[in-house]
Amino acid sequence: MELNRFSLPVAAAIMMINASLLVQGCLEEERSALLQIKTSIFDPNQNHFGASQLLTWGNDALCCSWKGVSCDNITGRVNEIDLFNVRGWIFDPSKRDWSLDPSKGDWYLNATLFLPFQELKTLDLNLNAIAGCVANEGFERLSRLNKLESLDLGDNNFNNSVLSSLKGLSSLKYLYLWGNRLNGSIDTKDFDSLSKLEELHLSGNEIQNFVTSTGFERPGSLDKLEILDLGSNRINDSNLSSLKGLSSLQHLNLYNNQLKGSMDMKGSFQLPNHSLVNLSRLDISRNEIDNQIPTEIGSCFPRLVFLNLSRNHFGGSIPSSISNMSGLAVLDLSNNGLSGNIPEQLVEGSLSLRGLVLSNNRLKGQLLWKSFNLANLTNLILSGNQLTGILPDRLSNGSRLKALDVSLNNLTGKIPRWIGYMSSLKYLDISENNLSGSLPSNFCSSGTMADVYFSKNKLEGSLIEIFDGCQSLDRLDLSHNYFRGSIPESIGSSLQLSFLLLGYNNLEGNHRYQ
Ligand SMILES: *[C@@H]1O[C@H](CO)[C@@H](O)[C@H](O)[C@H]1NC(C)=O
Ligand SMILES: *[C@@H]1O[C@H](CO)[C@@H](O)[C@H](O)[C@H]1NC(C)=O
Ligand SMILES: *[C@@H]1O[C@H](CO)[C@@H](O)[C@H](O)[C@H]1NC(C)=O
Ligand SMILES: *[C@@H]1O[C@H](CO)[C@@H](O)[C@H](O)[C@H]1NC(C)=O
Ligand SMILES: *[C@@H]1O[C@H](CO)[C@@H](O)[C@H](O)[C@H]1NC(C)=O
Numbered sequence: 001m002e003l004n005r006f007s008l009p010v011a012a013a014i015m016m017i018n019a020s021l022l023v024q025g026c027l028e029e030e031r032s033a034l035l036q037i038k039t040s041i042f043d044p045n046q047n048h049f050g051a052s053q054l055l056t057w058g059n060d061a062l063c064c065s066w067k068g069v070s071c072d073n074i075t076g077r078v079n080e081i082d083l084f085n086v087r088g089w090i091f092d093p094s095k096r097d098w099s100l101d102p103s104k105g106d107w108y109l110n111a112t113l114f115l116p117f118q119e120l121k122t123l124d125l126n127l128n129a130i131a132g133c134v135a136n137e138g139f140e141r142l143s144r145l146n147k148l149e150s151l152d153l154g155d156n157n158f159n160n161s162v163l164s165s166l167k168g169l170s171s172l173k174y175l176y177l178w179g180n181r182l183n184g185s186i187d188t189k190d191f192d193s194l195s196k197l198e199e200l201h202l203s204g205n206e207i208q209n210f211v212t213s214t215g216f217e218r219p220g221s222l223d224k225l226e227i228l229d230l231g232s233n234r235i236n237d238s239n240l241s242s243l244k245g246l247s248s249l250q251h252l253n254l255y256n257n258q259l260k261g262s263m264d265m266k267g268s269f270q271l272p273n274h275s276l277v278n279l280s281r282l283d284i285s286r287n288e289i290d291n292q293i294p295t296e297i298g299s300c301f302p303r304l305v306f307l308n309l310s311r312n313h314f315g316g317s318i319p320s321s322i323s324n325m326s327g328l329a330v331l332d333l334s335n336n337g338l339s340g341n342i343p344e345q346l347v348e349g350s351l352s353l354r355g356l357v358l359s360n361n362r363l364k365g366q367l368l369w370k371s372f373n374l375a376n377l378t379n380l381i382l383s384g385n386q387l388t389g390i391l392p393d394r395l396s397n398g399s400r401l402k403a404l405d406v407s408l409n410n411l412t413g414k415i416p417r418w419i420g421y422m423s424s425l426k427y428l429d430i431s432e433n434n435l436s437g438s439l440p441s442n443f444c445s446s447g448t449m450a451d452v453y454f455s456k457n458k459l460e461g462s463l464i465e466i467f468d469g470c471q472s473l474d475r476l477d478l479s480h481n482y483f484r485g486s487i488p489e490s491i492g493s494s495l496q497l498s499f500l501l502l503g504y505n506n507l508e509g510n511h512r513y514q
């Protein structure tokens with residue numbers, strides 16, 4: 001099970017704010033229904049985080065002020081019930097982690113308990129070890145609750161049979177079923193009647209196939225769906241054309257599945273033609289795809305803002321059509337087998353890029369891009385490739401660059417002086433290259449530099465008088481170079497380093513710095 005929730009103090013704070021803002025009175029019918037829920041769910045022998053909120057229920061008549069309960073400020077009726085972890089997992093402070101109470105297993109919910117709340121909009125039953133509903137008291141009993149928009153059943157033990165019981169909840173917009181026991185094939189027809197659904201969260205189950213073929217025959221099925229999260233399942237169908245019915249889809253998460261690509265066409269990674277043109281976020285990281293990245297990817301997803309294909313086995317070169325995604329802000333192609341150069345179009349044309357992560361591939365060539373328009377770039381991570389040449393001056397245009405990692409390449413030349421004037425740079429890793437020459441005396445002068453890794457190069461010269469302006473420095477690795485002379489006093493006196501490596505140089509002086 002995954003714990004997809006905010007931290008305890010935040011959750012507690014939100015509940016308190018909600019409670020204090022709301023009208024406090026409440027309908028007698030709803031008050032007694034809440035007390036029935038308390039009796040049914042509360043287990044005095046358990047010590048769950050959310051259970052303590054139930055203790056306050058019934059202390060007074062003002063049920064709208066009970067923790068986890070919110071009411072509409074005009075009608076005064078309950079519109080939100082938050083029962084997050086009232087009998088699920090326990091936070092063990094000694095392990096600083098959550099665990100399921102080993103003495104307590106699955107339990108079964110009586111959904112009819114929620115029927116009196118005619119104005120209910122949000123019901124949160126996350127993290128309660130619920131394995132299903134009591135016979136004839138499932139969610140189908142709640143079809144009269146036509147205001148219900150958000151149902152969180154995440155981090156429970158529901159199996160596929162929960163899906164048919166949700167069919168009557170036609171007003172649902174947000175359905176959370178992550179971290180349950182859904183398995184096998186899930187068909188969009190299971191959600192046919194949920195025509196208003198905008199978000200469907202199914203990550204962390206054991207789903208093997210998400211079938212949307214029926215979407216063609218039944219227009220209307222999930223055609224309002226904007227977010228589909230299928231991450232961390234066992235899906236192996238990498239033909240994205242099969243997601244055709246989902247015309248409003250904006251976010252598609254398929255990370256950590258078993259999508260494959262093979263030389264034969266069967267099961268190869270196939271982009272959907274033009275059916276998902278409005279997709280803004282696509283995450284297929286941590287799968288087993290070994291095709292090339294399709295050359296037409298740019299025209300297939302022209303509106304992508306976030307694309308993560310990392311941790312697959314993609315080979316071949318980076319298609320230049322990626323630069324046709326004019327709104328792309330984050331591109332992560334790291335940990336694949338990509339070769340060739342970094343396409344020039346990528347750094348010339350992708351004006352909105354904020355994060356470019358191409359590390360751990362087999363990319364070659366120099367970084368001598370003719371124009372470098374990445375005005376918004378904050379993270380440039382190119383480590384673990386076979387890049388050659390020098391650190392080009394054009395990089396100094398990156399006034400928003402916070403992290404620059406070109407470690408584990410074959411860069412040559414000197415460390416440029418402009419490094420010290422990059423006004424946003426905090427993280428600089430150029431270790432394990434072939435850089436030579438001395439350190440520029442102003443390399444910290446921007447006053448922002450926090451983590452600097454220069455190890456395993458051929459850097460030389462003295463370290464005296466180069467640490468001016470380095471007060472923000474926290475971690476510094478100069479090891480495995482040819483620095484000589486004495487270790488400057490200022491390293492110990494004026495710097496506040498939490499990490500310093502100076503070993504494997506020709507330095508003299510106090511041994512404790514080595
Ligand atoms: C009532 O709630 C609505 C929506 O939650 C909010 O916009 C409005 O300001 C609230 N009115 C009062 C009087 O608190
Ligand atoms: C479920 O709750 C309803 C409403 O409180 C109640 O009438 C019914 O008897 C309960 N069912 C079971 C099996 O306990
Ligand atoms: C699925 O859960 C229901 C309870 O809601 C249970 O009756 C059924 O046996 C479960 N099915 C499987 C295959 O475990
Ligand atoms: C799904 O899980 C149930 C047990 O909950 C099991 O009986 C069934 O064989 C599984 N189905 C698939 C397709 O894995
Ligand atoms: C991918 O799926 C589409 C639609 O279901 C189908 O027409 C196409 O033949 C499939 N492609 C492959 C390579 O299986």
Ligand SMILES: *[C@@H]1O[C@H](CO)[C@@H](O)[C@H](O)[C@H]1NC(C)=O
Pocket residue numbers: 247248274275276277278
């Ligand atoms: C994409 O979005 C535009 C504008 O929001 C809309 O007109 C168009 O129908 C959408 N395309 C698809 C395939 O849904």
Ligand SMILES: *[C@@H]1O[C@H](CO)[C@@H](O)[C@H](O)[C@H]1NC(C)=O
Pocket residue numbers: 236237238260266267
């Ligand atoms: C996906 O897995 C199923 C069940 O293990 C198997 O029958 C099917 O051939 C696999 N599909 C691909 C494309 O590998």
Ligand SMILES: *[C@@H]1O[C@H](CO)[C@@H](O)[C@H](O)[C@H]1NC(C)=O
Pocket residue numbers: 273274
């Ligand atoms: C899908 O793409 C293929 C080749 O990329 C093209 O021949 C075909 O016409 C496209 N189909 C649709 C429905 O756009």
Ligand SMILES: *[C@@H]1O[C@H](CO)[C@@H](O)[C@H](O)[C@H]1NC(C)=O
Pocket residue numbers: 255256285286308309310311330331332355357
């Ligand atoms: C891309 O996905 C990988 C693996 O799921 C993850 O570690 C990485 O942080 C993601 N990249 C970005 C930029 O979010």
Ligand SMILES: *[C@@H]1O[C@H](CO)[C@@H](O)[C@H](O)[C@H]1NC(C)=O
Pocket residue numbers: 298299320321322324
């Ligand atoms: C980008 O899009 C334009 C127009 O749609 C097209 O002519 C061009 O070939 C595309 N560029 C790449 C590199 O795919």
Ligand SMILES: *[C@@H]1O[C@H](CO)[C@@H](O)[C@H](O)[C@H]1NC(C)=O
Pocket residue numbers: 351352353375376
């Ligand atoms: C940089 O980002 C800002 C805000 O996100 C945006 O308004 C601006 O157009 C971007 N600049 C470029 C060159 O894309």
Ligand SMILES: *[C@@H]1O[C@H](CO)[C@@H](O)[C@H](O)[C@H]1NC(C)=O
Pocket residue numbers: 386410412434
């Ligand atoms: C690195 O570059 C140097 C000189 O340019 C070359 O001799 C060496 O073979 C390169 N090393 C690798 C691992 O590519």
